[in-house]
Amino acid sequence: MEPNILFYIYKLPVSEALLWTWIVMAILSITSFLLTRNLEKIPRGAQHLVEAAVDGISNLVSGDLGPEGKVFVPLILMVTSFVFLSNLIGVVPGAFSPTEDLTTTVVLATIVFVVGHVAAIVKKGFFTWLKGFFEPYWFLFPINIVGEISQVLSHSFRLYGNIFGGGILLGIVYMLVPYVLPVPLMAWFGVLMGAIQTAVFTMLAIAYIQMKLE
């Protein structure tokens, strides 16, 4: 499972996943800059798209976290758009999904984990938060710790496993039947599974943050 290193910038090794992460970041930054350049009171053209995305995520977050969850909307929107574009870019021939690399998904899950705990400390205070690890009995502390770690693990492995498994299956089909058959499979694993896994990752991120805030 060693990364496929393409080239070095001074001493920084640039793997395939890192290069495509940068490309996805560039696409997202340029698109959001172009789409939000001149916003108007009455939406017109592409502004509808931006408003629909922000509204959808904002409704999803405030449905679970209540009105105080508005602070998490930018984070969740970032995670959603990054994961969605990363999954979709795997359909382009020659491209590599950044989410097909375990590092990317572990980083995303860790961001959600740290944000959830920091928000819990800010909301409940340090000692109440610490006491949460000793609930319902003090000797269950190790089990609570394992539960927290496995949350990050399963959150990241779910996305990685689905995308990577689909990629392996597509590779096998390519070897056996190189024509016609890979196209519907690509639509299924690339586009549909990518969209479903994005929804799952987003909803789980919101659910995990809510769980820590309670």
Add this chain to the structure above:
Amino acid sequence: MMEIAIIIASIAIGSGIALLAGGMVGIGEGYVAGKAVEAIARQPEMEGQIRTTMILGQAISESGAIYALAVVLLLIFSVVLPLLGRLMELL
């Protein structure tokens, strides 16, 4: 050489058995989807909420299969492939 071959063969068998978890999870998720269809048929106006709950439940119960996949990938990529290289050198 024989020992390495036996290790590789038993890891292959073990990986196959571990992926049985995927089949079990498939049964469970199908059951969840069937129940969700029943719920939507009874109360079509609650469709959005039922779908969200269904996908969340399926995603969490998928963890078992994901752990099995992680174990299999770890076995194949970090144990079998280096051993296969050693075996090729010996042959």
